[in-house]
Amino acid sequence: MKAAMKYLPRLAPESWRVVYAIVAAIVLFLIGEAVHPGFLGLANVETILVIASFVGLVAAGQCFVILIGGIDLSVPWVLNAGAIVLATTSMGLDARAPLAVAATLGLGIAVGAVNGAGVAWFGIPAVVMTLAMNGIIEGLVLGFTGGFTCAACSAYAPPVVQSLAHGALLGVPDALWLWVVVIVLVSAVLSITRFGRATYALGNNPRAAVLAGVDARGLTIMLYAASGFFAALAGIMLVGFGGQASLGMGDPYLFTSIAAVVIGGVNILGGRGHYLGVAAGAVSLTVLVSVLLALNMPDYVRSIAYGVVILALLLAYGRETET
Amino acid sequence: MPPETSSLTLPRGSRLGHTIAQNIGLILAGSILLLAILGFVLIYALEQHRLPGNFELTSTVNSAMPLVFAAVGQSFVVLTKGIDLSVGGVVDLANAMAAVTMGKTLGSALLWSVVILFVGAACGLLNGLLVGLGRLQPIVVTLGTLSIFQGLAIRVLPQPGGAIPPSFTDLLVNPNAPYALIFIVLLGLGWAAFRRSRPGVDLYAIGNDEAASRTLGVNVLRTKIIAYMLDGLLAAAAGLFLAASATAGDATTGDSYTLTSIVAVVLGGVSLFGGRGSAIGAIAGALITTLIVDILFFGHVDPLFQSFYEGVFLLIAVVAGGVIGGAIRRRR
Known part of the structure; x- marks a missing residue:
């Protein structure tokens, strides 16, 4: 065993966790093929990856805030509000799509920035701030749309947005191209920019980071704004994918995005982890659900298996070092 | 900090001042509860042209009963610097089991209540073992077990009923009468006894500084x-009280208690950073949360906007509590 270890590359524990997360995703794919032959068919894998990309987008934002020891519980209704704003402001017209997309992303950024301001300036715990924000957005959406009965509420997403979610370029779905761009950008931002290094520094030791010249408040606001941006972006992709917005469409993304981040090897207390692992975590969770669906498992088995697998993966490689 | 500097910053005020500073979270929670009660009585009197009576x-x-119990439960874990997202799942499971098993007589209902309470404790044991022995963060452990408990609840009671x-x-x-207040008093007395026991003291110790x-x-x-x-x-x-109120079971109605129990604990002055606050505060927080809903209802606020006002209220309460608490601690 020791002799074999010698040939393995020397990686930091966090980097190993990224490897584990990717291995877990591949193993889950193989299990899927074993229990349901044909699972690894190109069309099926593509579908799974596209669905995983929606989780992956939300998890990108969640990853940013968890890296500084925060959390974003406002994701479900920011996503939902984003989907509704896109559909209602565009009225299904391509001509209005650019403005609608800008408005939706702007909304996400604005809500996220308010979250960040509450955490950074008023010292409100992230759990409380974002939980309250989730309720605030939910109430506003329900109130202003009259419980989603407004005339514009049934509007379809503009064709151009729908084709973004369904179309393909060079044989690869557009949604995956978008995700690849996000993976490259987020990974690059986190590992080679000043912004990224400051994020890790703030997550590891806020005091030391501030003493080293990091603008903790500004950075916190930007990171929460990024989380709002990605939740709104996921809302755009989802309304494009499904055609119409609906109430509660963001709810499944709250716990799933957090699970993807921690399975991806990011420390929930902040300071350590990579987005590549998070992307693998999003794939793992989606594959898991697909396998259980392919096996025609009843709802309750799916729910239990989901929990058991998350805990098993965490016990396998997500444990804290001995104190 | 060397002893000579720390002696300079020791509180020099009166004993009463010290007590106030120590229990500021609880005092603030009590004040908010008082304001909520007054607000409720005022709005009710304005709308109904009489004072709320026995029925109200x-x-x-x-x-409020299910939330009171769920919030006190949550407060134990939050005091250790943890958080329990699986509360909703346990409420679901207990609710579903109660609806399926209890039958028609009080005797069997009470017997099964004991069994269900044990099942709840077993769920907690699983969480505790994973957090303590597994060295995993509470938030991710209870995220996983939430899914497991919800699945079990649906297995027990696939459709609402029972x-x-x-x-x-x-x-x-x-x-007919607010006899349920007796359970709140018993809960408070139980907490007072636990707080003075060895595990109670240890709870605060590990919440403040585990190492x-x-x-x-x-x-x-x-x-x-x-x-x-x-x-x-x-x-x-909490699940038992929920089932008793609804007189039937539903394996998903308990889900909301995960987040509302956290809100109640925060409003009750329990610090999410561990080691500060008490279960009494959590009880007050649960009552405040319930009263807010009532106030909005009798104030004829559009129910669609309800969660908006709840969110705004939560933020105002937390910011105001932080400002007042901070000011009092600084003055000393």
């Missing part, structure tokens, strides 16, 4: 397991 008191107390004996409903949430308390001989693993088991037991009790 009874229905408010009864509807039945709760009326005698059981009368015992837990009597619709230091371990060095001083606190059995961290045992204390955490006790906290999570009590949390699970009380969440199951």
Whole structure:
């Protein structure tokens, strides 16, 4: 065993966790093929990856805030509000799509920035701030749309947005191209920019980071704004994918995005982890659900298996070092 | 900090001032509760042209009971610097089990209540073992077990239904008089006894500084397991009260208690950073949360905007509490 270890590359524990997360995703794919032959068919894998990309987008934002020891519980209704704003402001017209997309992303950024301001300036715990924000957005959406009965509420997403979610370029779905761009950008931002290094520094030791010249408040606001941006972006992709917005469409993304981040090897207390692992975590969770669906498992088995697998993966490689 | 500098910053005010500063979270929670009660009475009197009577008191107390128990359970874990997202799942499971098993007589209902409370404690034990022995963060452990408990609840009761004996409903949430207040008093007394016991003291110690308390001989693993088991037991009790109020079961109505119990704990002045606050505060927080809903209802606020006002209220309460608490601590 020791002799074999010698040939393995020397990686930091966090980097190993990224490897584990990717291995877990591949193993889950193989299990899927074993229990349901044909699972690894190109069309099926593509579908799974596209669905995983929606989780992956939300998890990108969640990853940013968890890296500084925060959390974003406002994701479900920011996503939902984003989907509704896109559909209602565009009225299904391509001509209005650019403005609608800008408005939706702007909304996400604005809500996220308010979250960040509450955490950074008023010292409100992230759990409380974002939980309250989730309720605030939910109430506003329900109130202003009259419980989603407004005339514009049934509007379809503009064709151009729908084709973004369904179309393909060079044989690869557009949604995956978008995700690849996000993976490259987020990974690059986190590992080679000043912004990224400051994020890790703030997550590891806020005091030391501030003493080293990091603008903790500004950075916190930007990171929460990024989380709002990605939740709104996921809302755009989802309304494009499904055609119409609906109430509660963001709810499944709250716990799933957090699970993807921690399975991806990011420390929930902040300071350590990579987005590549998070992307693998999003794939793992989606594959898991697909396998259980392919096996025609009843709802309750799916729910239990989901929990058991998350805990098993965490016990396998997500444990804290001995104190 | 060397001793000579620390002696300079020791509190020099009166004993009363010291007590106030120590219990500022609880005092603030009590003040908010008082304001909420006054607000409710005022709005009710303005709208209905009479003061709220026995019926209003009874229905408010009864509807608050599940949250009171869930919030007290949550407070045990939050005091250890943890958080329990699986509360909703345990409430679901207890609710579903109650609806399926209780039958028609009070005797069988009480017997099964004991079983269900044990199941809740077992759920807590699982959480506690994973957190303590597994060295995993509470938030991710309970995220996983939430999914497991929700699945089990749906397995027990796939469709809403089942039945709760009326005698059981009368015992837990009597619709004629606010007898349920007795359970709140018992909960408070139980907390007061626990707070003075060894595990109670240890709970605060590990919430404040886990490494230091371990060095001083606190059995961290045992204390955490006790906290999570009590949390699970009380969440199951919340499920029983929920079933008694609804007189039937539903394996998903308990989901909302995960987040509302956290809100109640925060409003009750329990710090999410551990080691500060008390279960009494959590009870106050649960009553405040329930009263806010009532105030919005009698104030004829559009129910669609309800969660908006709840969110705004939560933020105002937390910011105001932080400002006032900080000001009092600084003045000393």
